[in-house]
Amino acid sequence: MIIRRLGIAVVAFGLAVAGALAQTLPLPENLVGASSDAGEALLVGAEAREAYFPLADNFVTQKTQSFCGVASMTMVFNAMALPAPAVPEYEPFKTFTQDNVLDEATEAVIPRATILKQGMTLDQLGAAIATKPVEASVRHAADSSLDTFRSEARDYLAQKGHFVIVNYLRKAMGQQTGGHISPLAAYDAEADRFLILDVARYKYPPVWVTVADLYAAMNTPDADNDNKTRGYVLIAKKTVQ
Amino acid sequence: MIIRRLGIAVVAFGLAVAGALAQTLPLPENLVGASSDAGEALLVGAEAREAYFPLADNFVTQKTQSFCGVASMTMVFNAMALPAPAVPEYEPFKTFTQDNVLDEATEAVIPRATILKQGMTLDQLGAAIATKPVEASVRHAADSSLDTFRSEARDYLAQKGHFVIVNYLRKAMGQQTGGHISPLAAYDAEADRFLILDVARYKYPPVWVTVADLYAAMNTPDADNDNKTRGYVLIAKKTVQ
Ligand SMILES: [Ca+2]
Ligand SMILES: [Ca+2]
Ligand SMILES: [Ca+2]
Ligand SMILES: [Ca+2]
Numbered sequence: 001m002i003i004r005r006l007g008i009a010v011v012a013f014g015l016a017v018a019g020a021l022a023q024t025l026p027l028p029e030n031l032v033g034a035s036s037d038a039g040e041a042l043l044v045g046a047e048a049r050e051a052y053f054p055l056a057d058n059f060v061t062q063k064t065q066s067f068c069g070v071a072s073m074t075m076v077f078n079a080m081a082l083p084a085p086a087v088p089e090y091e092p093f094k095t096f097t098q099d100n101v102l103d104e105a106t107e108a109v110i111p112r113a114t115i116l117k118q119g120m121t122l123d124q125l126g127a128a129i130a131t132k133p134v135e136a137s138v139r140h141a142a143d144s145s146l147d148t149f150r151s152e153a154r155d156y157l158a159q160k161g162h163f164v165i166v167n168y169l170r171k172a173m174g175q176q177t178g179g180h181i182s183p184l185a186a187y188d189a190e191a192d193r194f195l196i197l198d199v200a201r202y203k204y205p206p207v208w209v210t211v212a213d214l215y216a217a218m219n220t221p222d223a224d225n226d227n228k229t230r231g232y233v234l235i236a237k238k239t240v241q
Numbered sequence: 242m243i244i245r246r247l248g249i250a251v252v253a254f255g256l257a258v259a260g261a262l263a264q265t266l267p268l269p270e271n272l273v274g275a276s277s278d279a280g281e282a283l284l285v286g287a288e289a290r291e292a293y294f295p296l297a298d299n300f301v302t303q304k305t306q307s308f309c310g311v312a313s314m315t316m317v318f319n320a321m322a323l324p325a326p327a328v329p330e331y332e333p334f335k336t337f338t339q340d341n342v343l344d345e346a347t348e349a350v351i352p353r354a355t356i357l358k359q360g361m362t363l364d365q366l367g368a369a370i371a372t373k374p375v376e377a378s379v380r381h382a383a384d385s386s387l388d389t390f391r392s393e394a395r396d397y398l399a400q401k402g403h404f405v406i407v408n409y410l411r412k413a414m415g416q417q418t419g420g421h422i423s424p425l426a427a428y429d430a431e432a433d434r435f436l437i438l439d440v441a442r443y444k445y446p447p448v449w450v451t452v453a454d455l456y457a458a459m460n461t462p463d464a465d466n467d468n469k470t471r472g473y474v475l476i477a478k479k480t481v482q
Contacts, residue, residue: 023319023322023324023325023334023335023336024334034294034298035294035295035297035298039294040294044285053275053276053280053281054276056276056297056300057275057276057300057442057446057447058442059297059298059300060301060302061301061336063330064330065330065331078264078442081264083264084264087443089304089305089306090306090443090444093264093265093443093444094264094443095264095302095442095443201298201299201319201336202328202331202334202335202336203331203334205298206298
């Protein structure tokens, strides 16, 4: 009887530990999950979070395991409320989806078939974004610096209509495993951490990562991009001329 | 020259007004958009918001115009981290999607073909949710009250692992137009408002609605449900026996 109760207690404990992360991989100690109590407190106290709410309202899961860049573009374009294409299922409403965000213009930059096979590099992502009426500035980590990245990304996240997408190597910040792309949503000064809204929602929750860890994970060579380093794209609406 | 500048100013003003809602319908004055400055302040100061972050991390757009109930279930099951089915595209990871959340058990409650044609009623939603290892309590508005609804929903939103899905008539709270289903995410006491994470993201942003407006919109007869009133479903994990 005691043994049986212990067995049940162990099962109950297992369920409790699994908790909010039952379907995603456990986070390494250097990352703070966005829906943990610590993560919530970081967002509430974040010094720069203009990007958070428009992005959270448009958060999507990448459609395939190579569509992280496509999902990130979709989120940012909807968050910016750019003029969107029609969607048959939603007539008469219009919105960006991971299907319609790829069009003739992006096809000329990087074919959909290539993305399906191997994803996008930082430069391809920047060029695909630049096909829309936005200003997109690509920064390779090696051409930036920890301080420049912090300052540029923080300033963008603090302004309405400004967004940042990062391209980083997961394993360099303790995750499994390869190159990845997702939008940043907020910055907290005391913790010196950025919030990544990870579009592989089946794999990891959104995380708060230190600027140092994120910069190190961006400052890695990408074999698919002539070994240039990964980095970030700064995005804002084109100024009306 | 002056006329030309005026023309440009009008265009620029039009773009600015369209702003964050360019792709969604304008909100009536009684509703506060979640990503407006007022909406952000409500979330930061909300008395009950345990549901918000797990739901925001799993926010989806309903897949068709009749899939609001399916999208709401998908969000809540992922937010609760219930054991999820496999998804071929995401192997080896598992997650609920609007495709796999409907299975043999829900088919016996309400066929997928019926949902595609006319959506779900409150009772069908409750029964579909109850096929999973959760406690689901259905409350028709006519069997509840404004005060009971406020108190029950607020208490659920304040507890980890507890969720509320509402079924309401959009036009009764100033939106276009028919019956709709979406999860609640937070409650603010001073404003006496709930945050609805509207799953028709192509049509409306998430909104803060007064308890009175939301209760009135739930307290409407549903012709697809023998004219019983709409209402809400309270959802929590089944207690381990
Ligand atoms: Ca919490
Ligand atoms: Ca802070
Ligand atoms: Ca704001
Ligand atoms: Ca408050």
